[in-house]
Amino acid sequence: xxxxxxxxxxxxxxxxxxxxxxxxxxxxxxxxxxxxxxxxxxxxxxxxxxxxxxxxxxxxxxxxxxxxxxxxxxxxxxxxxxxxxxxxxxxxxxxxxxxxxxxxxxxxxxxxxxxxxxxxxxxxxxxxxxxxxxxxxxxxxxxxxxxxxxxxxxxxxxxxxxxxxxxxxxxxxxxxxxxxxxxxxxxxxxxxxxxxxxxxxxxxxxxxxxxxxxxxxxxxxxxxxxxxxxxxxxxxxxxxxxxxxxxxxxxxxxxxxxxxxxxxxxxxxxxxxxxxxxxxxxxxxxxxxxxxxxxxxxxxxxxxxxxxxxxxxxxxxxxxxxxxxxxxxxxxxxxxxxxxxxxxxxxxxxxxxxxxxxxxxxxxxxxxxxxxxxxxxxxxxxxxxxx
Amino acid sequence: xxxxxxxxxxxxxxxxxxxxxxxxxxxxxxxxxxxxxxxxxxxxxxxxxxxxxxxxxxxxxxxxxxxxxxxxxxxxxxxxxxxxxxxxxxxxxxxxxxxxxxxxxxxxxxxxxxxxxxxxxxxxxxxxxxxxxxxxxxxxxxx
Ligand SMILES: [Zn+2]
Numbered sequence: 382x383x384x385x386x387x388x389x390x391x392x393x394x395x396x397x398x399x400x401x402x403x404x405x406x407x408x409x410x411x412x413x414x415x416x417x418x419x420x421x422x423x424x425x426x427x428x429x430x431x432x433x434x435x436x437x438x439x440x441x442x443x444x445x446x447x448x449x450x451x452x453x454x455x456x457x458x459x460x461x462x463x464x465x466x467x468x469x470x471x472x473x474x475x476x477x478x479x480x481x482x483x484x485x486x487x488x489x490x491x492x493x494x495x496x497x498x499x500x501x502x503x504x505x506x507x508x509x510x511x512x513x514x515x516x517x518x519x520x521x522x523x524x525x526x527x528x529x530x531x532x533x534x535x536x537x538x539x540x541x542x543x544x545x546x547x548x549x550x551x552x553x554x555x556x557x558x559x560x561x562x563x564x565x566x567x568x569x570x571x572x573x574x575x576x577x578x579x580x581x582x583x584x585x586x587x588x589x590x591x592x593x594x595x596x597x598x599x600x601x602x603x604x605x606x607x608x609x610x611x612x613x614x615x616x617x618x619x620x621x622x623x624x625x626x627x628x629x630x631x632x633x634x635x636x637x638x639x640x641x642x643x644x645x646x647x648x649x650x651x652x653x654x655x656x657x658x659x660x661x662x663x664x665x666x667x668x669x670x671x672x673x674x675x676x677x678x679x680x681x682x683x684x685x686x687x688x689x690x691x692x693x694x695x696x697x698x699x700x701x702x703x704x705x706x707x708x709x710x711x712x713x714x715x716x717x718x719x720x721x722x723x724x725x726x727x728x729x730x731x732x733x734x735x736x737x738x739x740x741x742x743x744x745x746x747x748x749x750x751x752x753x754x755x756x757x758x759x760x761x762x763x764x765x766x767x768x
Numbered sequence: 769x770x771x772x773x774x775x776x777x778x779x780x781x782x783x784x785x786x787x788x789x790x791x792x793x794x795x796x797x798x799x800x801x802x803x804x805x806x807x808x809x810x811x812x813x814x815x816x817x818x819x820x821x822x823x824x825x826x827x828x829x830x831x832x833x834x835x836x837x838x839x840x841x842x843x844x845x846x847x848x849x850x851x852x853x854x855x856x857x858x859x860x861x862x863x864x865x866x867x868x869x870x871x872x873x874x875x876x877x878x879x880x881x882x883x884x885x886x887x888x889x890x891x892x893x894x895x896x897x898x899x900x901x902x903x904x905x906x907x908x909x910x911x
Pocket of ligand 1: 807808809810811812821822823824825826
């Protein structure tokens, strides 16, 4: 049995995207609850209808949510392993739970509040471990340092340039400007980009995503039931989590064979996803690609077949990912680079809006939208949403 | 900034934990011997050290003494502290170094004691041992 087209996203709810720390004194659980309540309201459902939860990156406390929101019965609660790679994977788990009949109304919720530990220094928060010793001694304190190593190799082998990274940062900023949800509203020029400090050479300030607080929840139910609910159903045409051993622990071990090292790790997920959906890259009308670091947008464009391996830099330089005039508008809300960073749930949200036809920068005639989880250690994940 | 000399990153950001599979690497480092695990059954190298050879599933390991020479596969230059402990040792250069006498593996390490501006992908490097105050020795690389 395939889960393709059996389920749909019927509600989405979000808190505002706050600059890091500005969500206080609200608690993390409070932000999560606000997102859930907004999502069920958007779906035209009651919070008591929820009978399942799917998470990633450690997830949240299901019984806490049940007790505080008055959710009477639970039929499913699970978390995708690993980190931000699993955002779309949580949607896949919800879809599996619903398609199998295990649960009827499953919420996927993600959120972050960075008052305690900045995600930019995320890896410094890991407890020391025997395996971790092999990267920790070198001072790879934050994910930016790790992705800089991947970016440098991509530049060396393929001739990718900082100008290509800049184009991604500038395109995302252009998409964010005017979007009332977006944190960043000031134009970004090439001069601004090159004037910014290098934080982890070759990556500068603008190659890093924002550090924001907030929570986003979506509601998954059956495609049949979705037709009777309040919103235009957003059908989950395919959802995948996984990857190949050659990528494996990736950033944390850095021993990927070169054919994997030069990617975002997503090639296998992409192949399986297209197969499940019965679609090709040419069918995708807009892509919401997890953009924690600009070079990983280039690598994902290659891995998802929008251009050939090594040609991602030239592809973005052609203007392809721009809303204005681009053949594949990417991160139409401004992405995590310029709109808000909620660990990949922003991409699910924007893909939903594009299929519904309600996005701030609405792409015309959208049939299919891709949303990906973060390139990180496995599992990686992605969904294709459609009408 | 880039004319600066690459430093060893602050010792405070790293605390060594070992287990029976990773211990021999760090024991050898204390003796200033560079080694990585080699499957005693099929001869393939792997890093980090794990309980099984992913190629043949053998648990038998050899720890051959390596020359200490390597090649820079990739690197980054860190010039900004994102946690306070980093501040005293900027700039430093995390790097991936491939080892000609242990094909198929990379070390995540640092390039040290050379001008940052001279560091390039493909540059030949050799091991430079850093003996820490806590008795742990970490392999770094220099030209
Ligand atoms: Zn073997």
